[in-house]
Ligand SMILES: Nc1ncnc2c1ncn2[C@@H]1O[C@H](COP(=O)(O)OP(=O)(O)O)[C@@H](O)[C@H]1O
């Protein structure tokens with residue numbers, strides 16, 4: 085039986101799922117976290133309930149990828165790399181060039197390389213993964229699946245900034261968005277759950293993880309999205325600021341005597357939940373601190389929830405209504421209180437959830453009360469399954 089691996093490199097993580105094909109059964113999956121920090125963590129689940137966990141440093145993504153490849157053999161997940169006949173890589177920035185997933189060859193690698201400056205926290209790490217896997221699996225069918233493809237054809241009125249038009253023509257200055265694979269997956273599942281064709285639906289998909297974005301999906305297509313030119317824009321994230329007035333950035337830059345790239349670094353890594361709270365980038369810590377009466381933690385929660393509500397409200401207005409909103413990703417799938425706070429604040433629109441149904445983690449479920457005007461769905465994302473399905477689709481096309 086042949087196997088397909090989906091590789092998802094984040095800014096500080098490397099996640100993978102290994103599938104038996106064509107059954108799509110997951111035979112192994114894992115995450116390497118805190119890449120680049122003093123101490124990292126690897127967790128791999130495989131076989132029938134076996135687990136491998138290790139605390140050790142992973143200096144960069146190259147080391148993490150090599151570790152993953154070694155463990156596939158060491159843990160006897162595969163006897164030989166030849167068993168893996170296809171590999172799919174998540175790539176965040178595909179610019180306007182990659183409107184769909186692409187079969188990897190030298191030209192595609194060069195093109196991704198040239199687009200890396202659009203997602204400096206993600207694309208270089210993903211390229212390392214692509215190249216390392218190519219060395220070990222030179223004959224595997226390899227595909228790149230871009231976060232931005234889903235958004236690339238959104239209406240220009242939503243993609244363009246109110247800045248000199250030449251910036252778009254000369255430098256590609258526009259909104260690219262991200263998490264497209266996830267938004268595409270949950271929108272498709274939402275239509276199945278609602279028993280209606282996707283093309284007839286207006287959905288608002290909320291991918292709320294460490295990185296987070298909200299998308300207005302109209303007729304199955306991205307209509308607007310909260311991330312911008314880079315994955316720094318939009319709602320408040322674990323360590324990313326989301327939307328800020330750019331003149332604040334230059335003002336603070338002068339006060340602190342920083343360079344522009346140091347400022348972007350602070351907005352990416354020292355802001356968001358971590359920056360406001362001064363406690364942690366992890367929403368669980370903020371909820372616990374707010375419960376104990378910590379005022380900054382409470383303020384962090386208020387800002388976080390309000391940003392989400394603001395975008396949902398804007399997207400209901402932009403699309404002229406919505407059939408359903410969808411919670412997904414780390415916070416969206418697991419946090420009962422965040423889902424409650426967000427939906428409570430959206431009551432005006434006829435969004436109403438049943439608190440008993442809401443009391444769950446990571447399951448696919450309609451949370452709405454029977455009288456809700458706009459449904460609220462919980463749909464765990466599965467970017468890796470989308471990657472595998474894109475591989476199969478491209479395989480057929482290239483025959
Ligand atoms: N029970 C929970 N309550 C609140 N937040 C949670 C919970 N479980 C996980 N998270 C949050 O989910 C985030 C990770 O989500 P994930 O979608 O895996 O992010 P990414 O892919 O961007 O790394 C973490 O920031 C963590 O704080």
Ligand SMILES: CC(=O)OP(=O)(O)O
Nearest residue numbers: 094095176262295315
């Ligand atoms: C684009 C992006 O923000 O990705 P992630 O959430 O994996 O960091």
Ligand SMILES: [Mg+2]
Nearest residue numbers: 094293294295
């Ligand atoms: Mg993610």
